[in-house]
Amino acid sequence: MIYLDNAATTPMDPKIISSLQNDMHDQFANSGAVYGIGLDAKKKIDESTETITAALGIPASHNLVFTSGGTESNNLFIKGLCFPDKKTAYLGLEHPSITETLQSFKSFDNEPVSLLEYNKEGRLDLSCLPLLKEKRIRLLCLSHVNNELGTINDPVPLISKMITEAPQTRLFLDGVQAIGKVKLDKAMWSGLAGYSLSAHKFHGPKGIGLLIYDSRLKLNPQLHGGKQQFSVRAGTLPVPLIIALAESIKLATEQQEAAQNIIRNLQKYLLDGLKELEIPILINSPLNDHQSPAIVNFSFPPVEGEVMLHHLEEEEIYVGMGSACSAHSKEPSKILIGIGLTDEQARCSLRVSFSRHNTINEVEKFLNAFKEAYRKLLPTFIKRQIDR
Amino acid sequence: MNEKRTILIRYDEIGLKGRNRKYFEKTLLKNIKRSLPKDKGIEYRVPRGRILVDVPKSAVEVCTDQLKIIPGIASFSIGISVDPDFEKMAALGIQWIEPLLNTRDKLNFCVRTRRSAKTFPHTSPEINFEVGSRIMTQLSSKGLIVNIKESEFTLEIEIGINETIIFDNRHPGLCGLPVGSSGNVLCLLSGGIDSPVAAYLMACRGCRVHFVFFDNQPFLGRGGYEKVLKLAKSINRYQGRAKLFVVPFQDIQVAIRDHCREENRVVLYRRMMYRIADAIAKQFEMPGLVTGESLGQVASQTLENLAAVTCVTSMNILRPLIAMNKEGIIKYAKEIETYEVSIEPQPDCCSVFMPASPVTRGKIPILENDEERISLVELQEEAIRDMETINVDLL
Numbered sequence: 001m002i003y004l005d006n007a008a009t010t011p012m013d014p015k016i017i018s019s020l021q022n023d024m025h026d027q028f029a030n031s032g033a034v035y036g037i038g039l040d041a042k043k044k045i046d047e048s049t050e051t052i053t054a055a056l057g058i059p060a061s062h063n064l065v066f067t068s069g070g071t072e073s074n075n076l077f078i079k080g081l082c083f084p085d086k087k088t089a090y091l092g093l094e095h096p097s098i099t100e101t102l103q104s105f106k107s108f109d110n111e112p113v114s115l116l117e118y119n120k121e122g123r124l125d126l127s128c129l130p131l132l133k134e135k136r137i138r139l140l141c142l143s144h145v146n147n148e149l150g151t152i153n154d155p156v157p158l159i160s161k162m163i164t165e166a167p168q169t170r171l172f173l174d175g176v177q178a179i180g181k182v183k184l185d186k187a188m189w190s191g192l193a194g195y196s197l198s199a200h201k202f203h204g205p206k207g208i209g210l211l212i213y214d215s216r217l218k219l220n221p222q223l224h225g226g227k228q229q230f231s232v233r234a235g236t237l238p239v240p241l242i243i244a245l246a247e248s249i250k251l252a253t254e255q256q257e258a259a260q261n262i263i264r265n266l267q268k269y270l271l272d273g274l275k276e277l278e279i280p281i282l283i284n285s286p287l288n289d290h291q292s293p294a295i296v297n298f299s300f301p302p303v304e305g306e307v308m309l310h311h312l313e314e315e316e317i318y319v320g321m322g323s324a325c326s327a328h329s330k331e332p333s334k335i336l337i338g339i340g341l342t343d344e345q346a347r348c349s350l351r352v353s354f355s356r357h358n359t360i361n362e363v364e365k366f367l368n369a370f371k372e373a374y375r376k377l378l379p380t381f382i383k384r385q386i387d388r
Numbered sequence: 389m390n391e392k393r394t395i396l397i398r399y400d401e402i403g404l405k406g407r408n409r410k411y412f413e414k415t416l417l418k419n420i421k422r423s424l425p426k427d428k429g430i431e432y433r434v435p436r437g438r439i440l441v442d443v444p445k446s447a448v449e450v451c452t453d454q455l456k457i458i459p460g461i462a463s464f465s466i467g468i469s470v471d472p473d474f475e476k477m478a479a480l481g482i483q484w485i486e487p488l489l490n491t492r493d494k495l496n497f498c499v500r501t502r503r504s505a506k507t508f509p510h511t512s513p514e515i516n517f518e519v520g521s522r523i524m525t526q527l528s529s530k531g532l533i534v535n536i537k538e539s540e541f542t543l544e545i546e547i548g549i550n551e552t553i554i555f556d557n558r559h560p561g562l563c564g565l566p567v568g569s570s571g572n573v574l575c576l577l578s579g580g581i582d583s584p585v586a587a588y589l590m591a592c593r594g595c596r597v598h599f600v601f602f603d604n605q606p607f608l609g610r611g612g613y614e615k616v617l618k619l620a621k622s623i624n625r626y627q628g629r630a631k632l633f634v635v636p637f638q639d640i641q642v643a644i645r646d647h648c649r650e651e652n653r654v655v656l657y658r659r660m661m662y663r664i665a666d667a668i669a670k671q672f673e674m675p676g677l678v679t680g681e682s683l684g685q686v687a688s689q690t691l692e693n694l695a696a697v698t699c700v701t702s703m704n705i706l707r708p709l710i711a712m713n714k715e716g717i718i719k720y721a722k723e724i725e726t727y728e729v730s731i732e733p734q735p736d737c738c739s740v741f742m743p744a745s746p747v748t749r750g751k752i753p754i755l756e757n758d759e760e761r762i763s764l765v766e767l768q769e770e771a772i773r774d775m776e777t778i779n780v781d782l783l
């Protein structure tokens with residue numbers, strides 16, 4: 001099996017699986033209990049928090065709240081801070097856990113401001129900042145790394161400009177696709193109101209994520225109950241998952257530089273290989289410094305992405321896709337349409353996303369299988385163009 | 389307390405059968421025995437016109453759940469063996485009826501007695517009166533009304549030579565004919581709402597329904613295939629022992645779309661499906677094909693297009709939904725619990741194969757002319773050769 005859909009999720013690291021198995025057995029106590037084993041569980045959580053804080057360089061000014069994953073972290077921060085009437089803005093190319101959360105405010109007469117016209121290759125152009133001031137935007141929500149394109153919104157220059165040009169606007173970043181793939185600049189924390197991440201995107205388990213937020217902010221809880229986690233997120237803490245999250249972050253950051261090199265080579269090999277195929281391919285992920293090498297999105301009309309995906313699946317090669325070709329079609333990817341692709345270009349696209357565990361040999365096999373499937377499928381799709 | 393219960397099962401249309409009646413009864417009994425648990429010490433008796441099943445009290449629930457989904461049963465009641473004593477019979481009736489009056493103002497009821505032990509010193513009407521009046525004394529103030537014509541709860545008493553059994557209200561069965569009594573048929577199953585309903589209706593007419601699915605992999609993912617497995621399993625609850633044939637269809641679709649007239653594609657796909665289904669049905673001795681077609685529902689289901697697909701086979705084509713509207717079909721699909729599976733968003737056809745505007749009145753000579761452009765026989769044989777056969781009982 002060749003797995004090239006690491007932006008969807010990643011296989012768990014064997015080390016994490018093994019320690020999680022042990023912790024599932026040993027760390028069963030409720031970390032809120034006052035007897036010894038409860039205190040031990042609490043200690044494990046404190047140690048995990050320290051590990052994460054150290055690995056990501058999070059300053060003491062920020063709180064860590066464990067959640068069930070990226071979606072919950074995004075919901076908790078955005079709703080907890082802005083519901084129902086605080087003005088918000090977003091680029092319009094974010095994950096649905098951000099866009100849909102913001103859209104949910106519409107029923108309270110509070111429509112989020114889309115900055116799509118300030119989109120530059122999938123990133124936010126900083127010339128939008130005066131608009132944030134003018135519209136009295138309280139929170140700007142962006143992806144750190146875009147989940148379909150891999151484009152990076154670099155927080156440090158953005159924050160430094162926001163201080164002068166939109167001082168009343170706070171910044172929230174969805175970091176789900178960033179951890180282990182791009183280097184976090186510790187300088188970003190001072191200007192970041194919130195940041196979310198999810199363990200399964202960097203070889204950890206599913207069901208555990210993190211919200212990191214400026215402790216001066218008051219977040220209204222979205223789950224009511226006990227007083228755990230600064231009373232922001234009630235619920236008994238899943239100690240084994242928290243330990244696994246911390247270990248995954250530690251591994252991801254320790255290996256970040258090595259992983260970056262591996263992934264960069266994979267990206268280069270893929271892009272060069274695609275060029276050599278002599279197939280008219282449009283690379284949708286911009287090739288510049290503001291791009292995560294872990295995600296390559298490209299279009300190859302007239303062959304449909306979904307049909308290509310299933311032909312690759314026949315060869316046990318798994319890639320991602322943002323849109324579908326079915327007769328009962330889903331809409332083409334909003335993100336691809338958002339950066340200016342036509343419906344056909346968006347439908348005829350795939351997303352290849354790497355992890356540090358992928359190899360050049362796998363990319364080679366992908367290229368061969370892609371070429372073969374394209375050759376096989378092209379006549380049928382050309383026929384359709386003639387028909388229409 | 390008596391730990392044994394007797395379930396009285398009444399037939400539906402078997403009662404109308406003449407000399408074939410024994411065959412239908414035997415088939416129904418076989419189906420019931422196959423469905424009820426084997427390890428609970430269940431015993432069967434077959435007096436004329438009914439089936440009696442003696443079950444331990446602990447197995448009553450699992451048995452009733454099964455009996456509700458066996459075609460051919462008109463109704464069934466659960467009975468308790470009692471002493472032939474009016475007080476005791478009435479007490480049991482009160483025990484069953486009283487809770488029903490807690491949630492309603494009134495309830496029509498009656499008592500019906502069947503007395504095969506003629507030595508019993510009262511006639512059936514006398515027994516009805518004695519037991520009924522005792523129950524009324526207790527419950528008339530709570531809203532219980534005697535109403536023989538529009539009874540909502542009928543207490544049935546069977547006085548036999550060896551035992552007296554009191555049965556609670558009748559549980560309705562699926563009616564129809566026992567599965568197997570009409571033979572085997574092959575249903576063209578898609579992932580949609582209609583074909584599972586068609587299969588279910590034919591099972592209730594005594595057919596054992598097998599399934600054929602035309603698979604679009606790798607143009608579409610495995611989602612459609614998985615969905616059809618679920619649907620076949622769901623319908624198989626009513627019958628058992630079904631086979632599911634999964635026929636790879638993508639090569640045929642590619643050939644048709646690459647070589648034939650665009651507007652005819654859908655009818656041409658369907659003609660190939662019918663031919664393949666015909667061949668499978670003949671191979672496995674199934675003298676009928678079942679489809680979920682409903683007249684005029686989509687472009688491929690006009691009278692002309694139905695004729696254009698029917699003419700490729702000499703098989704009986706059974707279309708139980710032909711005159712039903714979509715709401716009616718959906719109602720059935722919800723009842724048989726296939727609706728939620730059918731509406732799972734799995735694509736059942738890749739848009740690349742769909743014409744912009746499909747023909748609504750296909751002309752057979754033109755369709756035949758189209759088919760001359762593809763290697764029809766080879767494609768058909770290849771698809772059947774590569775077909776997967778699944779035993780649905782094992783899913």
